């Protein structure tokens with residue numbers, strides 16, 4: 001690998017893929033021994049799946065990360081049965097697993113509306129408990145975004161994502177010279193000599209307007225959300241979906257991919273990213289590569305290459321830019 005780190009780099013780490021919260025169910029209310037009155041039950045705490053929420057939003061909105069449900073009312077002469085304490089709902093994105101601090105699974109949220117009880121309220125005091133209430137459950141829980149893979153391949157159709165995965169792992173994705181060959185994610189495991197493993201998700205190609213559900217749209221972008229790092233793959237010769245759509249150069253495809261991620265969820269751009277420049281074995285690509293590197297280093301100077309509304313607000317800075325080429329058998333890092 002030769003072309004490492006020519007381009008330098010924003011700070012990463014804004015993307016939140018897990019969160020630790022303190023939750024406490026409400027205490028029960030006191031019973032009333034004299035009249036046999038029952039105290040109210042303490043409120044529960046639920047984690048409820050809601051689209052459009054991210055773990056980062058929860059963190060920003062509740063920096064203390066502490067949730068306490070309402071206490072049950074004491075039994076009184078006027079209200080022998082004390083009222084229940086108020087429940088608390090913590091809204092979280094679908095696609096998370098809720099665990100204890102030790103990692104035991106409490107529940108999973110896969111679709112909007114599903115909910116998991118994370119802290120039960122205490123019982124109200126009653127005859128059975130000598131009219132003394134109990135406290136609510138108090139502990140830490142974790143919300144973990146379910147990652148489909150460590151690395152997600154992000155690129156326009158036909159860029160060579162599946163080809164790359166088939167070379168670096170044992171996965172056998174379908175490869176063909178037409179767009180939208182890959183219709184669903186496929187995971188390949190890359191094993192290093194020291195037995196470390198990295199999982200790489202081959203994802204369906206992305207097109208302009210994906211954030212508005214064009215092409216594979218949301219389905220695709222949702223998977224990008226569930227990877228730790230992004231690996232952009234671009235065809236050095238550029239991309240044209242059809243004769244009716246404009247031709248896009250490699251640099252423009254990088255900008256457009258960035259824009260689609262930005263429009264879908266800006267947070268995605270804070271993941272560490274790598275750029276693979278593919279098909280460097282094709283003729284006259286050396287010059288195109290030089291041009292691409294120049295454009296990546298001075299992105300602001302080349303904003304005018306796309307209509308303003310298609311240019312990302314801030315450019316993505318890649319940790320590495322890696323040109324690769326295909327030789328007779330397999331792929332090689334360009335050297």
Ligand SMILES: Nc1nc2c(ncn2[C@@H]2O[C@H](COP(=O)(O)OP(=O)(O)OP(=O)(O)O)[C@@H](O)[C@H]2O)c(=O)[nH]1
Nearest residue numbers: 157158159160161162163176177180181182205279
């Ligand atoms: N010359 C050359 N062709 C390549 C290279 N990598 C991939 N291809 C060809 O490009 C075409 C598309 O490859 P795929 O791997 O299917 O592309 P993809 O990005 O997975 O495409 P979608 O699944 O449609 O998004 C195939 O015909 C590949 O043989 C390369 O490094 N050099």
Ligand SMILES: [Mg+2]
Nearest residue numbers: 161162181182
């Ligand atoms: Mg593919």
